[in-house]
Amino acid sequence: MRRISRIAAPLLALGLVLAACGDDGSSSTDETTAAAETATADTTAAAEEATGDTTATEDAAVDVASLGLIADGKLTVCTDAPYPPFEFQDETTKEWTGFDMDIVREIAAGIGDGLELAVTVQPFDGIWLAPKAGTCDMVASAMTITDERKANALFTDGYFDADQSLLVRTEDKDTLTSLESLAGKTIAVQTGTTGETYAQENAKDATLKSFDEPAAMFLALEGKQVDAILQDLPVNAERALKDDKTVLTATFPTGEQYGFAVAQDNTALGDALNAGISELKANGKYDEIYAKYFAK
Amino acid sequence: MSLSRRQRLRLVRGGVYTATVAALVLILLAVDWGALGGALFKWEIVKDQFPDILTNALRNTVIFTIFGFIGGLSLGLLLAIMRLSSVKPYRWFAATYIEVLRGIPLLVTLLILGFGIPIATGWQWPNPYVQGSVPLALVASAYIAETVRAGIEAVPRGQMEAARSLGMSYTRAMATIIIPQAFRIIVPPLTNEFVLLIKDTSLISVLGVTAKTLDLARFGRNGVNDTANATPLVVAGLVYLALTVPLTQLAAWMERRSKAGRR
Numbered sequence: 001m002r003r004i005s006r007i008a009a010p011l012l013a014l015g016l017v018l019a020a021c022g023d024d025g026s027s028s029t030d031e032t033t034a035a036a037e038t039a040t041a042d043t044t045a046a047a048e049e050a051t052g053d054t055t056a057t058e059d060a061a062v063d064v065a066s067l068g069l070i071a072d073g074k075l076t077v078c079t080d081a082p083y084p085p086f087e088f089q090d091e092t093t094k095e096w097t098g099f100d101m102d103i104v105r106e107i108a109a110g111i112g113d114g115l116e117l118a119v120t121v122q123p124f125d126g127i128w129l130a131p132k133a134g135t136c137d138m139v140a141s142a143m144t145i146t147d148e149r150k151a152n153a154l155f156t157d158g159y160f161d162a163d164q165s166l167l168v169r170t171e172d173k174d175t176l177t178s179l180e181s182l183a184g185k186t187i188a189v190q191t192g193t194t195g196e197t198y199a200q201e202n203a204k205d206a207t208l209k210s211f212d213e214p215a216a217m218f219l220a221l222e223g224k225q226v227d228a229i230l231q232d233l234p235v236n237a238e239r240a241l242k243d244d245k246t247v248l249t250a251t252f253p254t255g256e257q258y259g260f261a262v263a264q265d266n267t268a269l270g271d272a273l274n275a276g277i278s279e280l281k282a283n284g285k286y287d288e289i290y291a292k293y294f295a296k
Numbered sequence: 297m298s299l300s301r302r303q304r305l306r307l308v309r310g311g312v313y314t315a316t317v318a319a320l321v322l323i324l325l326a327v328d329w330g331a332l333g334g335a336l337f338k339w340e341i342v343k344d345q346f347p348d349i350l351t352n353a354l355r356n357t358v359i360f361t362i363f364g365f366i367g368g369l370s371l372g373l374l375l376a377i378m379r380l381s382s383v384k385p386y387r388w389f390a391a392t393y394i395e396v397l398r399g400i401p402l403l404v405t406l407l408i409l410g411f412g413i414p415i416a417t418g419w420q421w422p423n424p425y426v427q428g429s430v431p432l433a434l435v436a437s438a439y440i441a442e443t444v445r446a447g448i449e450a451v452p453r454g455q456m457e458a459a460r461s462l463g464m465s466y467t468r469a470m471a472t473i474i475i476p477q478a479f480r481i482i483v484p485p486l487t488n489e490f491v492l493l494i495k496d497t498s499l500i501s502v503l504g505v506t507a508k509t510l511d512l513a514r515f516g517r518n519g520v521n522d523t524a525n526a527t528p529l530v531v532a533g534l535v536y537l538a539l540t541v542p543l544t545q546l547a548a549w550m551e552r553r554s555k556a557g558r559r
Binding site: 125126129148149151152186188191192207208209210211212216217219220222223224225226 | 407411412413414415418420421501502503504505506507514517518520521524
């Protein structure tokens with residue numbers, strides 16, 4: 001008897017668990033759907049009541065419940081920071097700021113009753129997969145829209161034109177002015193970026209050295225381990241401006257555009273972001289933020 | 297409660313088994329195996345990793361590890377002897393060195409030495425292997441020194457006394473009597489150190505990698521970028537295991553053998 005009961009107990013438990021699971025699965029989905037429906041109805045009703053005008057609600061009535069936010073009342077953004085001037089921490093307020101962050105904060109404020117911005121920092125490597133993995137709601141990380149990335153994430157409309165560029169040490173400013181002049185030299189690129197792809201395709205005679213982040217590339221350039229940095233123009237331009245030891249010698253127009261990314265099936269959030277981008281462009285906020293970070 | 301101690305034990309044990317089985321079943325049911333396989337182990341991608349992952353990435357990881365270990369062991373041995381020396385400055389130097397290099401993360405040491413030395417002195421690392429292996433060896437030596445010191449101290453004092461009374465010099469007694477016995481004691485922790493070193497080589501890529509100097513982890517991460525799938529990382533992880541598991545097993549075998557020998 002004892003022997004049997006020792007084996008039987010777990011089996012019995014197993015059976016119970018199986019039964020419970022079957023039930024649980026269906027009932028919990030029902031509940032979620034029901035909850036979502038109630039929430040939807042509530043928000044719409046509330047919005048309509050508040051304005052008392054159905055046509056005017058078109059814009060404001062973005063249904064927050066349908067956005068699938070991972071934290072209530074917050075738009076959680078994945079970014080590879082610091083990457084000035086797009087994302088960096090303000091020295092005094094410690095708040096995430098920069099072109100991307102300001103744009104997203106502005107858009108988030110216009111969704112529903114206004115969402116707060118929450119920032120999750122992670123390496124750029126495969127960052128566009130983060131919303132799918134549930135790490136954040138969206139990616140805002142000076143990320144170029146490419147077909148490969150589009151296969152695994154839903155991109156918004158482009159919000160920024162970004163070309164590639166070449167940054168070299170000041171003493172090389174007259175000699176290293178093109179990819180041809182870098183034959184036999186070493187070029188630093190950031191792993192997983194479009195700059196890396198561009199260099200692989202167009203600088204076949206140079207050795208490419210890939211780094212995790214721009215900070216390491218700048219150190220390697222200063223320490224003469226690499227002869228040039230090929231990456232997005234705004235980042236190189238910012239460095240050249242702040243650092244006398246480096247200078248920008250070439251730009252390569254590639255027609256690249258930065259976009260925000262959300263999980264592929266989250267069209268609701270994608271639409272909300274697109275609406276936000278057009279609104280900022282229409283009401284002048286976009287130009288205001290642009291002027292703040294990119295002095296002409 | 298009127299349960300006897302034995303009954304209580306049986307109850308607790310039954311509860312633990314039941315809970316384990318229930319947890320396993322829950323996990324098995326909750327996981328979407330098809331999706332998991334597609335995301336983590338896609339066969340076409342697995343095949344694409346070979347042979348490059350072995351001929352290039354594994355080769356580089358092994359080179360970094362071996363340079364790091366040989367350098368770390370030689371320097372670690374020296375440091376351990378300094379640490380036990382009767383000359384005070386030697387002891388101070390060794391103690392400070394060990395504290396500093398054990399207390400700073402390898403990642404930071406790599407960045408400071410790898411980038412900082414060329415910037416500060418204008419001197420260039422001769423090649424990426426040296427640039428990556430030297431910081432690795434310096435940090436490893438700090439850990440190995442402590443392991444070796446413990447081994448030397450574990451050799452019975454009588455061994456040194458007997459050797460000295462036979463007329464051997466301190467150096468000779470150390471080299472021929474104490475250190476060989478100490479090594480027998482420290483084989484298991486030293487293997488552990490070696491395994492840690494294999495895994496630590498994955499940090500060297502912060503110094504930048506060319507197509508020829510990719511290590512296993514970087515190879516896997518690049519694969520994730522190229523394929524938009526996590527399979528290359530899983531394959532890299534398996535190659536690490538293929539490297540580390542035989543080593544730990546070998547160490548376990550050597551430990552058993554040496555125990556049997558001493559009996």
